[in-house]
Amino acid sequence: MRKSWIFAAPLMACATPAAAELPEAARAMIEAAIANGDAEAVEAVLAAARTAFPADVAEIEMIEQAYAEEQALLATSQAAAEEEAIRSAGPFDNWSGEGQIGGFQSSGNSDEIGTTAALQLTREGIDWEHRLRLSVDYRRSDGVTSREQFLGRYEPRYQINDRLFTYGLVQFERDKLQGYSARYVASGGLGYRVIDTDAIDLSIKAGPAYRITHFIDGGKNSRLAGLLGLDFDWRLSDSLKLTQDANATAETGGEAVVIVDGSNTSLSVITGLEAGLSDSLTARVSYSVEYDSNPPDGSVSTDTLTRFTLIYGF
Numbered sequence: 001m002r003k004s005w006i007f008a009a010p011l012m013a014c015a016t017p018a019a020a021e022l023p024e025a026a027r028a029m030i031e032a033a034i035a036n037g038d039a040e041a042v043e044a045v046l047a048a049a050r051t052a053f054p055a056d057v058a059e060i061e062m063i064e065q066a067y068a069e070e071q072a073l074l075a076t077s078q079a080a081a082e083e084e085a086i087r088s089a090g091p092f093d094n095w096s097g098e099g100q101i102g103g104f105q106s107s108g109n110s111d112e113i114g115t116t117a118a119l120q121l122t123r124e125g126i127d128w129e130h131r132l133r134l135s136v137d138y139r140r141s142d143g144v145t146s147r148e149q150f151l152g153r154y155e156p157r158y159q160i161n162d163r164l165f166t167y168g169l170v171q172f173e174r175d176k177l178q179g180y181s182a183r184y185v186a187s188g189g190l191g192y193r194v195i196d197t198d199a200i201d202l203s204i205k206a207g208p209a210y211r212i213t214h215f216i217d218g219g220k221n222s223r224l225a226g227l228l229g230l231d232f233d234w235r236l237s238d239s240l241k242l243t244q245d246a247n248a249t250a251e252t253g254g255e256a257v258v259i260v261d262g263s264n265t266s267l268s269v270i271t272g273l274e275a276g277l278s279d280s281l282t283a284r285v286s287y288s289v290e291y292d293s294n295p296p297d298g299s300v301s302t303d304t305l306t307r308f309t310l311i312y313g314f
Contacts, residue, residue, distance in 0.1 A: 022049075022056045030060075034067055042067065086125055097121035100284065102309030104137055106147065108290075108302050109177040114139030114147050116307050129157040137305065150174040157191070165191045167205050169227070178303060179296030182214040187227045201233040215296050223264075239276035243286075245269070264294040274311070282311040 026049050033045040049060050086094065097120055104116045118135035132154050139147040153171040160166065171185040189207015196202075209225040232244035246269045272286035290303040 022053060022059050026053055026056075030063060039071075083126060089125075094125070095121050095123045096314065098282075098311050098313045100309040100311040102284075102307060104305050104307045106137075106303065106305045108300055108304055110147055110303075112139055112146060116305075116309060118309075127159050129159070131155045131157070148174070148176060163193045163196070165193070165203075165205075167191050167207070169209075175290075175303075176216050177299070178290070178292065179215055179299040180213050181216050182212075184212045185225075185227075186210050187225075189227065191229075199235050201231070203231045205229045217296070241274045243270075243272040243274065264292060266293075267291040280313045282313065284309050284311050 030042075030045055030049060033042045046060060046064050050057050053060070099117075099119050101115075101117045103113060105113050114137060116135070116137045118133065120134075121130075121132040123130040133151070134153075135151045137147055137149040139145070151171070151173050153169065155167060155169045157165050157167045167187075167189060169185065169187040173183040173185075174181060175183075187207050187209035189205060191203055191205030194202040194204060206226070206228045209227040210222070211225050212220070212222045214220050227247065230244070230246040232242075234242040236242060246267070268288070268290055270286055270288040272284055274282050274284045276282050284307075286307045286309075288305045288307070290305075292299075292301055295301050
């Protein structure tokens with residue numbers, strides 16, 4: 001914020017009456033605070049100057065007004081430059097993300113300990129946001145792979161206004177323990193930011209979906225579905241955050257008109273707690289529940305995983 005001083009001196013000179021009575025020591029103190037670029041310090045120095053020199057309040061207020069006008073112009077200029085940079089960015093620019101690696105403990109279709117890894121990328125624009133997630137849970141012992149769960153998801157969002165947004169979603173899953181070698185989901189609909197504050201973010205989304213499932217026994221089905229999702233983040237402190245993500249998909253029996261008569265409902269819930277270790281490194285513990293109301297023969301309805309991971313943000 002040291003750029004805030006670029007125009008401050010000329011503005012102060014223009015704002016100062018010809019017969020200035022403010023002592024030079026006080027003026028130098030105010031100028032030093034402005035040059036430092038700390039808005040809180042500037043406010044504190046101006047308040048102290050008003051108290052110490054009540055006869056010169058009018059001159060102090062003129063200096064403050066000139067400073068405020070300069071800051072407003074600077075903020076407008078910076079915002080315009082940032083918006084132009086975002087709009088002119090290429091498709092591979094402005095991505096941020098995090099990678100995580102660690103271990104898991106599962107129960108349900110399998111009770112074991114293995115390795116987990118994930119990559120999440122986000123690109124935020126003026127109106128558009130793109131989210132990409134890849135994850136894998138894997139265990140192999142004595143030449144036998146006992147767990148091999150893959151997930152890939154891409155979700156673009158378009159912000160209609162501050163609260164309302166539209167979304168699209170394509171997703172691929174592979175989990176032989178749950179009875180399917182591949183499961184594809186495509187969905188689109190509307191979402192709403194219920195809470196959007198510095199401490200808490202809560203958004204919900206809902207829309208129709210289409211799901212194709214390839215079972216490990218060679219069978220296949222394609223069904224119309226409905227998707228309901230919830231994303232919740234609560235920053236308990238500067239270094240501690242609670243996260244909650246939930247997605248539910250309810251399939252129909254095969255015809256679009258038989259939506260009430262669902263044949264299978266899938267629910268995925270992930271609750272996590274993150275603790276910051278440094279500016280870019282975070283420790284995370286999470287508990288996830290995967291539920292299918294009508295699983296394939298030989299599989300149980302509910303799988304749970306507890307994951308302990310280290311996250312590197314970039």
